Amino acid sequence: MYEQPGRQVPSSQYVAPAPPRRKTGKTIAIVIAAVLLLCCCGGGAVLAVKPDVVSGFFKDIVEAVESNVANAKVGDCVNTFTAVENARVVDCTSAEAANRVVGVLADKTETEFNADSACNAYPTTEYVIWIGRKGGRGNVWCLEQIKK
Numbered sequence: 001m002y003e004q005p006g007r008q009v010p011s012s013q014y015v016a017p018a019p020p021r022r023k024t025g026k027t028i029a030i031v032i033a034a035v036l037l038l039c040c041c042g043g044g045a046v047l048a049v050k051p052d053v054v055s056g057f058f059k060d061i062v063e064a065v066e067s068n069v070a071n072a073k074v075g076d077c078v079n080t081f082t083a084v085e086n087a088r089v090v091d092c093t094s095a096e097a098a099n100r101v102v103g104v105l106a107d108k109t110e111t112e113f114n115a116d117s118a119c120n121a122y123p124t125t126e127y128v129i130w131i132g133r134k135g136g137r138g139n140v141w142c143l144e145q146i147k148k
Contacts, residue, residue: 070131072141076101084129092146099127103142108132113140 113130119142132138
């Protein structure tokens with residue numbers, strides 16, 4: 001039998017190389033980092049060019065939260081309203097101020113609110129607001145009218 005010169009490798013010992021490992025986790029992390037970097041750069045550019053836009057945006061959010069009647073405390077003033085959704089906290093020196101919070105009763109049911117005795121502890125009460133989940137519990141605000 002005739003052999004070729006050089007080392008011969010039997011075909012049964014041949015092993016295919018393992019496929020390269022995928023690096024999807026690393027790729028996703030790089031993409032997320034790039035998107036966050038672009039957002040930060042874009043936000044920084046907006047802030048540098050128009051700082052009033054950003055500060056005005058946050059000021060509007062804070063004002064909306066602070067003027068929500070659900071955040072009213074004793075002594076706060078409330079505007080004139082025809083529906084609870086329109087009631088909001090206003091500065092007591094403003095022309096809009098019509099009522100003052102004299103009492104806040106936490107964790108009352110709608111039935112307790114409708115009993116007409118919720119604000120008996122506050123004899124100057126003229127208006128009562130209840131904010132809560134229908135059939136659940138909520139808070140009651142006892143309001144007196146501001147005499148001008």
